[in-house]
Amino acid sequence: MMTTTTTSTLTPAAPLTVNHLSLSFGGNRVLQDIDLSVQPGEITGLIGPNGAGKTSFFNCLTGLYSPQEGSICLGLQHIERIPPTGRAALGFSRSFQHVALCPELTVAENVMIGLDRQSHAGWLSAFLALPQGNAERAANRERALGALTRLGVAEVADEYPAQLPPGVLRLVEIARAIAGQPRVLLLDEPAAGLNSVETRDLSNVLLKLRSPDLVLLVVEHDMDLIMEVCDRIHVLNGGRLLASGTPAQIQVNPEVVRVYLGDEDE
Ligand SMILES: Nc1ncnc2c1ncn2[C@@H]1O[C@H](COP(=O)(O)OP(=O)(O)O)[C@@H](O)[C@H]1O
Ligand SMILES: [Mg+2]
Numbered sequence: 001m002m003t004t005t006t007t008s009t010l011t012p013a014a015p016l017t018v019n020h021l022s023l024s025f026g027g028n029r030v031l032q033d034i035d036l037s038v039q040p041g042e043i044t045g046l047i048g049p050n051g052a053g054k055t056s057f058f059n060c061l062t063g064l065y066s067p068q069e070g071s072i073c074l075g076l077q078h079i080e081r082i083p084p085t086g087r088a089a090l091g092f093s094r095s096f097q098h099v100a101l102c103p104e105l106t107v108a109e110n111v112m113i114g115l116d117r118q119s120h121a122g123w124l125s126a127f128l129a130l131p132q133g134n135a136e137r138a139a140n141r142e143r144a145l146g147a148l149t150r151l152g153v154a155e156v157a158d159e160y161p162a163q164l165p166p167g168v169l170r171l172v173e174i175a176r177a178i179a180g181q182p183r184v185l186l187l188d189e190p191a192a193g194l195n196s197v198e199t200r201d202l203s204n205v206l207l208k209l210r211s212p213d214l215v216l217l218v219v220e221h222d223m224d225l226i227m228e229v230c231d232r233i234h235v236l237n238g239g240r241l242l243a244s245g246t247p248a249q250i251q252v253n254p255e256v257v258r259v260y261l262g263d264e265d266e
Helices: 054-062 084-090 107-113 123-127 131-150 166-178 196-209 223-229 247-252 254-261
Strands: 016-025 028-038 043-047 069-074 092-095 184-188 215-219 232-237 240-245
Touching (some): 016 054, 028 054, 028 069, 028 240, 043 054, 043 196, 043 223, 054 084, 054 092, 054 184, 054 215, 084 092, 092 166, 107 131, 107 166, 131 166, 166 184, 166 196, 196 215, 196 223, 223 247, 232 247, 240 247, 240 254
Parallel strands (some): 043 215, 043 232, 184 215
Antiparallel strands (some): 016 028, 016 069
16 A cells, blocks of 8 residues: 655644843844744734835844854744754745746746755756756646645646736745745745735745645735734834734734834834
């Protein structure tokens, strides 16, 4: 009898927990004493005004920034001293606030870059068509097509980014981020620059990505989108965690309302 091995059986779902996380650059305290936990199987929103520290928080999670204080755990494993490559190998993946597809590569090739961290031959040898790279390149292309199919954009696999509208490009970026079957997926403002139809497509994609094996954290300014798709929301303001709760709780939280109406005293 055949047995199937999936990533999830090898690496069981685990929450991402942050305790007492603080980050500063010189005298600028960007994140202050952040405590929060993000559960697999849910969509978690991270919202807050510009400069609140949302992208910096993602950078701390992926290892790009080194917080001066605090711990970050995936399940029971402390990861705060693991460098970015090691965190990628553990299953951390992200999309960026600004479109970051390589214009010289097709959509499928762009998504295959997302498989780099798991590649044995390495993407360079695969692209140079070295012998050990050929089989791997074929396998990676299949996985890339699988990710594009999941996001409903497989038909553009062999097109170049310059030919495609922003909504499709955004889905391609997310396909690249999920191609390696991450355990932690961080999306930084996925709806930025999208029209209302594209935002609706994105919202459906996010709901489809929700999975018991995945910690999914979304930074977003589009409140309709966040309130619609999120199970739980954390609000950052001035580097501090202002509130956490369900969309219904966050919408009526007086402090959150005050921050979003922009009348907070500085
Ligand atoms: N590499 C850096 N060096 C110095 N300051 C930074 C750096 N990255 C972020 N910051 C500062 O951290 C604060 C939060 O920025 P950011 O995390 O980008 O906020 P958000 O994503 O919520 O808009 C800003 O004041 C920004 O200038
Ligand atoms: Mg940001």
